[in-house]
Amino acid sequence: MRAYIPAYDLRVPGNLSEALAILGREPGVWQPFAGGTDLMVLLEAGKLSHRKFLSLTKLADFRGVEVTSGAVILGALTTYMEIQRHPGLQSEFPLLCTAARETGSIATQNRGTIGGNIVNASPAADSPPALLVYDAEVELVSERGVRWLPYHGFHTGYKKMQIAADELLRAIRLPRRAEPWKQYYRKVGTRKAQAISKVCFAGAAQMEDGIVRGIRIALGSVAPIVLRAVRAEASIRGKKITPELIAATKDILGHEIAPIDDIRSTARYRLRVAQNLLAEFLMQLAR
């Protein structure tokens, strides 16, 4: 049932210091509100965890995409639409653009933000696998200062993150790579448009004379957090892709992920699809 709207507050601070002061004064009381494409759905269902929300919409330094010689830095409020239309991201970080294009509808992509997708912390989110493959880092700000963390490890359990109650996620940094990597992204959902993933897979690899030199694999919807498959990666690194290696790595991945039955799919289906996506990715590398 819809929440009783008059009981909910949404404050719209005009600048960062004002926002951080509100969070610092009552940590845990105010929940940051970005595009609202998840929180407003919870409002409709009467399942919001907070009564007070802090809109980030007027925080100018949370917006925009900055390209430097070493990295691309995305403001946390960069929308899915801004991501997929950014020429620099399209050429160097195509998995992120594909993830953005396959998340929700255009109306959702115009409101939903990359930072919101991260801190909403759904294990079924579509952009985090791409962020893990790109070795992203996240910037957290509070009245106490600024810190950067690797995104890998940021999620510590279901809906648990390394972010304090007085901190805001301000930016995401994607290091640029000089050498080209082969890249793969595939989302499997009930239908093509605006489905939530049953399984989502992102992979990137650097090949040299048929040998896998560098490899990164990440999956969504197969564990309590979006997962970097480090054991599967280790079994591939330094090797040539063969049918035997693919079979062995599928097995390792099967033990590394922990899919569940839920309203969208079953554990058995997710396991099979995750392994098949891995095989498809590896066969593309071998080509």
Add this chain to the structure above:
Amino acid sequence: MSETVEKIEIACLVNGEWRSARVYPLARLLDVIRGEMRLTGTKEGCGEGECGACALLMNGAIVNSCLVPAAEADGAEIHTIEGVASGDQLSAVQSAFLECGGAQCGICTPGMVIAAAALLARHPHPGDAEIREGLAGNLCRCTGYQKIFTSVVRACESGREKSPGNR
């Protein structure tokens, strides 16, 4: 009864006219438009951002108004279905929906027309895949979609569609 917060004053440029309302900050823009501003052309379908019936243009971009809180719409430029026609002159999309049977029960139609107008504003000559992508966020339970698709193709052919924001 729960403790209630104070209402806030917001103002939006709605179809070219400044409108203000006193609303709760987390009120849905959909309810502000329909209830406070009495523009009931925008419909509520699912209320959770899945169906697109409540779509409108906010600062030129299509959004589902059931997912936009009132406090964030303050100062925004809004275009609703009521602003798509110029007086008695229907837009190309609206005429095409009439000609091709793109509307049946009518609940999805305002959102479909807004989505089509947003698509054509960006791609005046979209391909089939672009039309399908442009309408993918809007659900219809009557038409089976084909007549809606045909309507958008017809609107492109007639070539006189303008974005409501450019009028």
